[in-house]
Amino acid sequence: MEAIGERVRQRIRHTRMTQAEVARQSELSESQLSKSLAGSRQFSAPELVRIAHALGVSLHWLATGEPDPMEIRIAARHDFDGFSRSYTARNSEGDQQTLQDIALLYRQAYR
Structure with a gap:
């Protein structure tokens, strides 16, 4: 099992940030971050x-090395016709009512 420290190191390499930058942005001393990455200190x-x-x-x-199953993902639900340069949305009939219901909810909540 990959440790948290290794995932932090991996991500630091990926972002090309320095450990000093990560420590500063995380409100840690460079020593605290270094010790945590080495495994001699646990992250809080x-x-x-x-x-x-x-x-x-x-x-x-x-914490886990796995994608967050609760992460919000936005996916396009439309098709683009390059010839007419127009967008169409399949199965969007119910969307309009849902959007109206959400708008009503906000209007009622903020009166």
Whole structure:
């Protein structure tokens, strides 16, 4: 099993940040980060949150090495016709009612 420290090191290499930059953005001393990466010191939960933010990864991935199953993903639900240069959305009939319901909810909540 890959350790959190190795995932942090991997991500540091990927982002091309220095350990000093990650330490500063995570409110750690360079010594604290270095010791945690070496395994002689454990990361605290708040430190992991700040490190995940600094490295642009989810806390779930940082802790487990797995993609976050609850991560929000936005997917395009349309087709583009290059000839007419127009977009069409399949199965969008129910979307309009859903959007109207959401708008109503916001209007009611913020009166």
